[in-house]
Amino acid sequence: MLDGLASRSSTYDVQSPDRIAYGFDATAELTAFAADADSALVVSDENIVGAGVTDPVVAALEDAGASVDFFTDVKPEPKLSMVEDAADVLRDGGHDVVVGVGGGSVLDTAKLSSALAEHDVPITDTLGMGNVPGAGRPLALVPTTAGTGSEVTHIGVFSDSEGVKRVVYDAALFADLAVVDPELTRSLPKPVAAATGLDALTHAVESYVSTLRTPYSDILAREAIRMIGSNLRGAVLQGGNNDEARYQMSLAATVAGQAFVNSGLGAVHALTYPLGSEYGVGHGRANAMLLPHVMEYNVPAETERFADVADLLGADAEGSTLDRAYASVDAVFELTEDVGIPTSIGHLGDLDEAELESFTDIAFEYSQHNIDRNPRDLDRDDVVQIYRNAL
Known part of the structure; x- marks a missing residue:
């Protein structure tokens, strides 16, 4: 589309x-x-x-x-x-x-x-x-x-x-x-394969709904989402024994990279900044933990596109376009859990309101460009609430 x-x-x-x-x-x-x-x-x-x-x-x-x-x-x-x-x-x-x-x-x-x-x-x-x-x-x-x-x-x-x-x-x-x-x-450890694969998915999804997306980036993003939805589980859970999944994931990661370099990213990449700088969480793992929560926030702004994402991920979604759009969030939660990555940030420690406010300061100070490309406007209260939802 x-x-x-x-x-x-x-x-x-x-x-x-x-x-x-x-x-x-x-x-x-x-x-x-x-x-x-x-x-x-x-x-x-x-x-x-x-x-x-x-x-x-x-x-x-x-x-x-x-x-x-x-x-x-x-x-x-x-x-x-x-x-x-x-x-x-x-x-x-x-x-x-x-x-x-x-x-x-x-x-x-x-x-x-x-x-x-x-x-x-x-x-x-x-x-x-x-x-x-x-x-x-x-x-x-x-x-x-x-x-x-x-x-x-x-x-x-x-x-x-x-x-x-x-x-x-x-x-x-x-x-x-x-x-x-x-x-x-071939010898990639399972946790690394999972985190990097979900990093690629984050690139593809954010590219597909970026305010700077183009017809070219759309084609790349859609295909990357489809390939990751079909192959990430096999690449992680079967590892070196599944050449086809590994081949498809390598291609998907490169295609997703070409998508986002031509479209920009979004709020996931802004909100993960403090997880890396304050807690040392690896980039891919941080993206994976926050992706479904930011998607859920963004669904009302790009309902048809998130319904597309659900279809591309192979979600068995029925009902209205809005129902199918929210099914994309459920599909990412399920995929993330299946490959062994947490779908929350609560395990990082006792993250109180002051800490979430500090996270928000960092996101706006160092990643305003990604916030600007997010399909739904974000203010400080919105970002704090996304962090709360991710606990």
Whole structure:
């Protein structure tokens, strides 16, 4: 349903990395990417390298004749200082290309460190929208989870010295090559597969109802929702034994990433900010806990679209359009519970009214742009009430 967005007076831009290689063993495409490189820096983390997940990446780079070094000091919810450290290693080592291999934290670090290695500016000057001086070293991004979509976005999320999340948006952060190889998700732990898969669902749902959505993002968001509804349970509960589910989830995460980078997100991504900064909850898990509660708030503003979401998730919904719309909320609650993620925030601790007010302050201060793109207007009382409902 494009609901009148495609008018003669409307022109839309499509934002995307230069190239996407997708499929089992797609890592072989890195050989051509590094054909002219003498050396490559692989940005990753110790656990991924230790588990051997980066082995096919290294093999592909070495097949190109490039020597390979590693930067593995990336941690979840990466700090700006980690990006600076990676940029120093890249610059001092004279590496020709950068290859990020990991989850969203790793890929975001690879993006911004690539640019900082080329441009001698303070990292704080790059924060916000459109402040990166220019393109960095040739960059390939290889996700090892099926969720963040970071491989196809121009966005990086980092914590500053005070633990506050800061965002960088700039077209200079798009990868030259995104390599999506479902094989790299084979050994993904179930809790990570669940959280990242629900992160992808959040991207798709928020894209579909964003105030900045486009006909192009609609197509991508709808297909991502359908694929996640059909495959997330299999990818989590059957893991490495279900190649089809893993293949579909890897594709869905990338498609959802392309959807939201062309539409913007919404209130879920605003309200999860304090869960990460104050309680250290991972991004995907935080999104999963709040998604159905924000959906429930938004249903009256986009009833037909949430009815679509119910259908795409395979909900057995009958009745009025409004009934079907609320069935989408029930479907997300059920999916989240089935894959083992909490559907509330109450387990984080004794969250009293003062704490919920503090959460609200953080959401409005650091994520106003996501609140602005939400399909239903939100004031402070609305946000506090959503947090209450999520307890």
